[in-house]
Amino acid sequence: MSKSNNVYKDAYNRGLRLLDETKSLPSEPELGALLGVSRTTIRSILARMEETGLIAWNKRSKTVLRAPRSDDFFPEEETDTLSQIIERSFMRRLLAGGAEPGMQINELELAREIGVGTTSVREFLIRFSRFGLIEKRRNSHWVLKGFTRAFALELTEIREMFELRSAAAFAALPQDSPVWADLDLLEDEHRVLAREIATRFNEFSELDERFHRLIHRASHNRFIVDFYDVIAMIFHYHYQWNKAQERERNEVAVGEHLAYIAALKSRDLGKVDAACRKHLKSARHTLLTSIPDRAALPQQ
Amino acid sequence: MSKSNNVYKDAYNRGLRLLDETKSLPSEPELGALLGVSRTTIRSILARMEETGLIAWNKRSKTVLRAPRSDDFFPEEETDTLSQIIERSFMRRLLAGGAEPGMQINELELAREIGVGTTSVREFLIRFSRFGLIEKRRNSHWVLKGFTRAFALELTEIREMFELRSAAAFAALPQDSPVWADLDLLEDEHRVLAREIATRFNEFSELDERFHRLIHRASHNRFIVDFYDVIAMIFHYHYQWNKAQERERNEVAVGEHLAYIAALKSRDLGKVDAACRKHLKSARHTLLTSIPDRAALPQQ
DNA sequence: ATAATGTCTTTTATCGTGAAAAAACATTTT
DNA sequence: AAAATGTTTTTTCACGATAAAAGACATTAT
Numbered sequence: 001m002s003k004s005n006n007v008y009k010d011a012y013n014r015g016l017r018l019l020d021e022t023k024s025l026p027s028e029p030e031l032g033a034l035l036g037v038s039r040t041t042i043r044s045i046l047a048r049m050e051e052t053g054l055i056a057w058n059k060r061s062k063t064v065l066r067a068p069r070s071d072d073f074f075p076e077e078e079t080d081t082l083s084q085i086i087e088r089s090f091m092r093r094l095l096a097g098g099a100e101p102g103m104q105i106n107e108l109e110l111a112r113e114i115g116v117g118t119t120s121v122r123e124f125l126i127r128f129s130r131f132g133l134i135e136k137r138r139n140s141h142w143v144l145k146g147f148t149r150a151f152a153l154e155l156t157e158i159r160e161m162f163e164l165r166s167a168a169a170f171a172a173l174p175q176d177s178p179v180w181a182d183l184d185l186l187e188d189e190h191r192v193l194a195r196e197i198a199t200r201f202n203e204f205s206e207l208d209e210r211f212h213r214l215i216h217r218a219s220h221n222r223f224i225v226d227f228y229d230v231i232a233m234i235f236h237y238h239y240q241w242n243k244a245q246e247r248e249r250n251e252v253a254v255g256e257h258l259a260y261i262a263a264l265k266s267r268d269l270g271k272v273d274a275a276c277r278k279h280l281k282s283a284r285h286t287l288l289t290s291i292p293d294r295a296a297l298p299q300q
Numbered sequence: 301m302s303k304s305n306n307v308y309k310d311a312y313n314r315g316l317r318l319l320d321e322t323k324s325l326p327s328e329p330e331l332g333a334l335l336g337v338s339r340t341t342i343r344s345i346l347a348r349m350e351e352t353g354l355i356a357w358n359k360r361s362k363t364v365l366r367a368p369r370s371d372d373f374f375p376e377e378e379t380d381t382l383s384q385i386i387e388r389s390f391m392r393r394l395l396a397g398g399a400e401p402g403m404q405i406n407e408l409e410l411a412r413e414i415g416v417g418t419t420s421v422r423e424f425l426i427r428f429s430r431f432g433l434i435e436k437r438r439n440s441h442w443v444l445k446g447f448t449r450a451f452a453l454e455l456t457e458i459r460e461m462f463e464l465r466s467a468a469a470f471a472a473l474p475q476d477s478p479v480w481a482d483l484d485l486l487e488d489e490h491r492v493l494a495r496e497i498a499t500r501f502n503e504f505s506e507l508d509e510r511f512h513r514l515i516h517r518a519s520h521n522r523f524i525v526d527f528y529d530v531i532a533m534i535f536h537y538h539y540q541w542n543k544a545q546e547r548e549r550n551e552v553a554v555g556e557h558l559a560y561i562a563a564l565k566s567r568d569l570g571k572v573d574a575a576c577r578k579h580l581k582s583a584r585h586t587l588l589t590s591i592p593d594r595a596a597l598p599q600q
Numbered sequence: 601a602t603a604a605t606g607t608c609t610t611t612t613a614t615c616g617t618g619a620a621a622a623a624a625c626a627t628t629t630t
Numbered sequence: 631a632a633a634a635t636g637t638t639t640t641t642t643c644a645c646g647a648t649a650a651a652a653g654a655c656a657t658t659a660t
Contacts, residue, residue, distance in 0.1 A: 002619045003643045007439055027634060036438070038622040039635090059635065060629080082644075108611055117645045118612085119419055126426045132522045138336075139307055139612070140652065145522075154521040161461060221454040222432045222445075223527075230523075302649045303613045327604060338652040343606090359605065360659080382614075408641055417615045418642080439642070440622065 010079035011035045012045045016068040019054060025062040082116060086124045089114045091237050094133070094147060101146030105134060131230050149291050156284040159231055160277075162224045163215065167260075167276045170218035171267050179218060180265075186211050187261050194254045197247065204250040205239045211257055215264075234287075242290040249286055256282060310379035311335045312345045316368040319354060325362035382416060386424045389414045391537050394433070394447060401446030405434060431530050449591050452534075456584040459531055460577075462524045463515065467560075467576045470518035471567050479518060480565075486511050487561050494554045497547065504550040505539045511557055515564075534587075542590040549586055556582060 014035055018025065025031060031042045050057040052072060055064055090110070093099060111121040125142055128134060132151065134142050145151065173179055189207055193200060209232050216228050239246075256279040263275035314335055318325065325331060331342045350357040352372060355364055390410065393399060411421040425442055428434060432451065434442050445451065473479055489507055493500060509532050516528050539546075556579040563575035 002617085002645060003621085005620060007621065029634075040621055040623085043636090044621090106611075119614095119644060119646095122613085123423060123426060123643095126423060130430050130526075132526065139650090141611080151522075154523060157521055158523045161465070165461070221457055222451075223454060223458045223530075226430075226432065227523075302615060302647085303651080305650060307651065329604075339605090340651055340653080344651090406641075419614060419616095419644095422643085423613095439620095441641080 004078075004082065006079050006081060007037060008041050008044055009074040011037045011041055012048065013073050013079060015045050015049070016054075016072055019049075019064050019068050023064055025055065025064070027060065082120050083124055083127070086110075086114055086116060086121060087128070090124070090128070094144070095237060095241055099144060099146065101144060101148055103144045103146075105142040105144055107142075131233055147291065149288065152284075152287050152291055155230065155234060156280070156287065158227060160280050160284075162219070162227055163212070163280060164273065164276055166216045166219040166224060167264065167272050168269055169220070170215050171264050171269060171272045173218060179214065182214055183261060183264065186214065187258070190254055190258050190261070194251075194258065197251050197254065201247040201250045204254060205235065208235070208253065208257075238287060238290060244290075252282065253279070304378075304382065306379050306381060307337060308341050308344050309374040311337045311341055312348065313373050313379060315345050315349070316354075316372055319349075319364050319368050323364055325355065325364070327360065382420050383424055383427070386410075386414055386416060386421060387428070390424070390428070394444070395537060395541055399444060399446065401444060401448055403444045403446075405442040405444055407442070431533055447591065449588065452584075452587050452591055455530065455534060456580070456587065458527060460580050460584075462519070462527055463512070463580060464573060464576055466516045466519040466524060467564065467572050468569055469520070470515050471564050471569055471572045473518060479514065482514055483561060483564065486514065487558070490554055490558050490561070494551075494558065497551050497554065501547040501550045504554060505535065508535070508553065508557075538587060538590060544590075552582065553579070 015031070018034070025046075026034075028039050028042050028046075031045075032039050035042070046055070046057050046062065049055045053065055054068060054072065055062050105125070107118050107121050107125070111118045114121070125134065125136075129136065129142075132154070133145055133147060135145055136142050170179065186207070190211075193203060193207060212231070213225075213228055216225050219225065256275070260272075260275040260279050263271040266272075315331070318334070325346075326334075328339050328342050328346075331345075332339050335342070346355070346357050346362065349355045353365055354368060354372065355362050405425070407418050407421050407425065411418045414421070425434065425436075429436065429442075432454070433445055433447060435445055436442050470479065486507070490511075493503060493507060512531070513525075513528055516525050519525065556575070560572075560575040560579050563571040566572075
């Protein structure tokens with residue numbers, strides 16, 4: 001089958017949304033920059049839009065003829081990257097239970113089960129390995145280390161170390177740094193969310209990630225910034241499967257974020273440290289309580 | 301060409317060294333455990349040893365007939381992993397100069413130049429990316445971030461954070477922990493090396509790695525332990541190309557290690573912290589002085 | 601009965617191949 | 631002349647295929 005055209009389909013869908021807003025589309029290079037794809041892909045998109053009667057296309061003129069209907073869009077599942085598909089499948093198995101630490105991971109079996117080539121699975125596993133959940137045996141299989149209590153503790157230990165340092169660096173940033181404006185915007189979003197938490201509590205996870213990434217960026221250290229990928233991945237799946245008291249948890253977290261933001265704005269390192277510690281402590285607690293404790297298992 | 305048989309060749313070479321020591325070889329499973337390969341590979345090795353008249357092999361009896369000659373060994377370069385070959389090629393280019401930050405990395409070109417398939421190069425780049433020297437642009441090329449001063453500073457910042465914590469954890473380990481014996485052994489090796497530093501200074505780098513890995517392991521944190529891979533990789537290549545004052549540098553470092561070891565044994569956290577800081581400071585200095593300062597380059 | 605050897609099956613590592621997407625080059629339009 | 635469009639080339643991504651290596655099963659020896 002070689003390569004799927006999900007880049008095209010995804011960009012096409014996003015392109016359809018542009019049609020609502022204007023009478024005519026901009027130049028090809030501009031569209032490319034807007035949708036984050038090459039001109040080659042833009043031209044395929046335009047060609048299809050012309051075919052389906054959405055636009056009239058002649059060289060520079062790209063006039064919108066009608067608004068897109070829901071059946072103009074490609075189905076969501078066709079716009080995913082192979083690597084996203086594999087990740088989702090893999091995490092489902094991992095969290096579905098029956099995935100005991102020490103268990104071995106079979107590339108061929110995974111590939112067959114998901115219906116993709118072995119190369120893609122191999123590449124996924126290599127990329128995934130930096131999360132510390134799997135490990136490779138030289139010229140042999142991968143071993144699942146498992147999403148255990150030990151894993152969560154090791155992860156949060158580093159997270160706390162990194163975030164305390166980043167927060168301190170953040171508070172020390174000069175007044176004219178653009179991050180303060182970013183922080184103000186995030187603060188507003190937090191305020192709005194706090195007010196409407198009853199109905200919009202599930203929007204917190206995305207806000208949470210943006211907030212912590214902003215702070216970590218102040219470290220100016222690529223290893224710290226990159227480590228947030230591990231945390232984000234874990235929290236992403238954690239949020240998906242642990243829905244217990246989600247509203248309450250998020251409400252508390254929003255409050256902690258606001259206190260944390262106030263501390264940062266005060267630029268008082270003692271206050272920043274305290275607010276950061278408090279939030280990280282409850283984040284750790286939330287994560288830990290959602291992990292089944294299989295303490296007695298052999299763990300090599 | 302599919303797969304090279306370097307596993308077999310490397311294990312064969314290591315197997316030849318066993319012939320010097322005994323009159324007859326152990327069972328196949330035992331040999332497998334000894335050389336770290338499967339029985340399938342062991343049997344190929346035995347078959348060849350029989351063919352070349354090194355042993356007489358009949359079921360359980362594997363009698364050594366003669367000592368191996370130098371032409372019995374496979375040439376060194378045939379025993380390397382593909383991934384080692386690619387890494388070496390890649391690092392040579394990176395350090396040879398002309399590799400400016402921001403430069404793009406072409407998988408196909410690399411593959412052609414090294415004479416391997418693109419898959420292997422891709423997998424190498426994915427694995428290598430965790431070192432923070434390269435970065436992938438979404439469905440496009442890789443970008444070289446470069447072995448810059450900024451990189452070295454970010455690397456050492458994390459290293460210091462992790463090692464101070466590990467050293468403290470180490471010093472807090474109970475007296476009956478086996479690490480103290482390991483530490484004693486390493487101390488002896490340091491003493492011996494200190495005495496013969498004039499001629500054996502180039503053996504330091506390997507000892508250095510073993511020492512620091514022992515300390516990091518005390519953290520019981522996979523992220524800390526794994527991070528040492530980044531440091532080890534950088535120092536490995538750094539040692540290879542910066543030979544200026546190698547003897548003096550290593551002599552100083554051995555001394556610092558001995559002081560560091562003494563501090564650990566004292567279990568006095570203040571002393572440990574001081575000795576660790578002192579050593580890390582000079583390690584950082586050594587690394588920084590060997591990096592050409594191309595500060596003015598755009599660095600995205 | 602345990603542990604080795606002998607044989608067969610499965611999995612991993614690597615390549616060449618081809619379609620999707622990007623990038624480079626050439627031509628036209630404003 | 632600058633910026634767009636049109637065309638061609640190159641690179642990335644993903645697959646199936648194949649030899650090396652691992653692993654499983656069957657048989658034999660202690």
